[in-house]
Amino acid sequence: MLTLLCHRVTDDAAATPMHFYRVDVTYNLFGEYTVMRAWGQVGSRGRYANAWFGNLRDAIVVADQSYRRATGRGYRLTEKVFASAA
Secondary structure, rough: OOEEEEOOOOOOOOOOOOEEEEEEEOOOOOEEEEEEEEEEOOOOOOOOEEEEOOOOHHHHHHHHHHHHHHHHEEEEEEEEOOOOOO
């Protein structure tokens, strides 16, 4: 449903991002909303954490908090995808 992908930005404009932070909000088969967070070095699998919620509002609040925490640590939004259910 919603994907936010951030990369750590360095002062050197020619440097490639070395770290990523990704937040996904999805709907699962059990009628819950899942907030999936992944972070680590670019090119690696990284680390993951999942949280489940009974309603979309709570899931979006946690995803927004995670995004704000990442931007406070030097990450910048590089991709935002919103997919509606067809």
